[in-house]
Amino acid sequence: MRLVHTIADLRAALANAGDTAFVPTMGNLHAGHTALVALAKRTGLPVVASLFVNPLQFGAGEDYERYPRTLDADCEKLAAAGCDIAFAPGVAEMYPAPQTFTVQVPATLANDLCGAFRPGHFDGVATVVLKLFNLVRPRAAIFGKKDFQQLFVIRELVGQFNLPVDILAGETLREPDGLAMSSRNGYLSPVERMQAPQLYRALVTVQDAIRAGERDYETLAATTRRHLSMAGWRVDYIAVRDADTLGAAGPDSARVAVLGAAWLGTTRLIDNLDFGLGEAV
Numbered sequence: 001m002r003l004v005h006t007i008a009d010l011r012a013a014l015a016n017a018g019d020t021a022f023v024p025t026m027g028n029l030h031a032g033h034t035a036l037v038a039l040a041k042r043t044g045l046p047v048v049a050s051l052f053v054n055p056l057q058f059g060a061g062e063d064y065e066r067y068p069r070t071l072d073a074d075c076e077k078l079a080a081a082g083c084d085i086a087f088a089p090g091v092a093e094m095y096p097a098p099q100t101f102t103v104q105v106p107a108t109l110a111n112d113l114c115g116a117f118r119p120g121h122f123d124g125v126a127t128v129v130l131k132l133f134n135l136v137r138p139r140a141a142i143f144g145k146k147d148f149q150q151l152f153v154i155r156e157l158v159g160q161f162n163l164p165v166d167i168l169a170g171e172t173l174r175e176p177d178g179l180a181m182s183s184r185n186g187y188l189s190p191v192e193r194m195q196a197p198q199l200y201r202a203l204v205t206v207q208d209a210i211r212a213g214e215r216d217y218e219t220l221a222a223t224t225r226r227h228l229s230m231a232g233w234r235v236d237y238i239a240v241r242d243a244d245t246l247g248a249a250g251p252d253s254a255r256v257a258v259l260g261a262a263w264l265g266t267t268r269l270i271d272n273l274d275f276g277l278g279e280a281v
Ligand code: PAF
Pocket: 024, 025, 026, 052, 054, 057, 125, 128, 129, 147, 150
């Protein structure tokens, strides 16, 4: 695997690579990320991964400074997963001047769900992803379904700007107790780590109720918020949405997504489940 830190070296590495499949990451890789690399490899294309903690997508008081930077371990994992090129730029390489041109995600999406609690977050994500796509020019790019709203934003970005890249979605990988793999799980204390799968179990309870025929999504979400709050979580949101539009789920929804974000102490966890309403259990 070739590790490059500059745009010039990235371009040199890509010069003879042909079409590529791209896995953008912020590093601190876990098995969920290497599964995305495995998905990228299934395209048969050379795989490029980026490792960049993007300041634009972090708000004031969020975890930008403490987000773990683990380049050496990340490179070992990427190489073992069969990645061909790793691009790990510094902030000055990606943003040599203030990024005054940015992607503005429409308010209906930018201020919804996670966006309601992280103002500017999706603008920052869309801006860096557009920049990375312009640098790597991949044929395919792989994003995890764990960040369901992000995946939706990227698909809209690609569609509305006619970007010539196929977006592939990787399934969420879970720990044996159900907790979705996330770089932020490392922030949890041992006690919080034991409690953390409650979020996943709460989403499963909602999923089970919907599969059993419950269609009062608001009440289901409100009940789940209350249960998590009583268990000590600070809940940002629990919501049942149409999985294809991310709008309100209704009688016409073929697929729904149950999404949640909640805090344990100083750690914000997100998770989601998406499923077809006609699907067998
Ligand atoms: O999902 C992430 O790790 C980040 O949001 C991404 C897509 C790499 C953009 O910084």
